[in-house]
């Protein structure tokens with residue numbers, strides 16, 4: 001079966017490649033921190049991103065969508081550049097920008113779910129929900145590491161993400177079950 005929504009197919013391709021960029025970035029991030037616990041936590045997150053890539057590919061295969069060569073190339077380069085730059089920009093910024101990126105990724109998966117629903121497809125609900133929630137956990141992990149740092153309010157003002165602002169409306173303390181998760185990410 002082919003997907004009749006070209007926008008959704010493109011979102012899947014982009015997510016597939018962006019997960020690779022994230023995985024590469026976390027390799028550099030994990031290598032750049034000296035604290036053992038931080039290294040282990042970031043490696044786990046890298047592992048989660050490789051898993052997401054597999055899950056997205058499984059959905060793509062279902063609809064005969066092949067990865068985009070351009071996205072694969074572009075995100076490969078982006079991931080490697082971020083990975084390398086983690087060694088140069090100090091401790092705070094890799095945490096900050098990882099959290100900010102994760103914050104934006106949360107809604108990607110909930111929006112995909114909504115687009116599938118528009119086509120009457122609900123069979124990917126569970127996996128898309130799990131991935132969206134996992135990205136939220138990643139966001140909170142990174143935020144937790146920097147929330148008491150003096151630089152955060154300054155960065156938050158410039159880049160619109162931090163203790164007060166997020167790019168999604170998911171609250172893990174009062175999260176919706178899968179059946180109601182279509183309520184997430186309606187804005188923007």
Ligand SMILES: [Fe+2]
Nearest residue numbers: 019048049052
């Ligand atoms: Fe991910």
Ligand SMILES: [Fe+2]
Nearest residue numbers: 102134135138
């Ligand atoms: Fe993530």
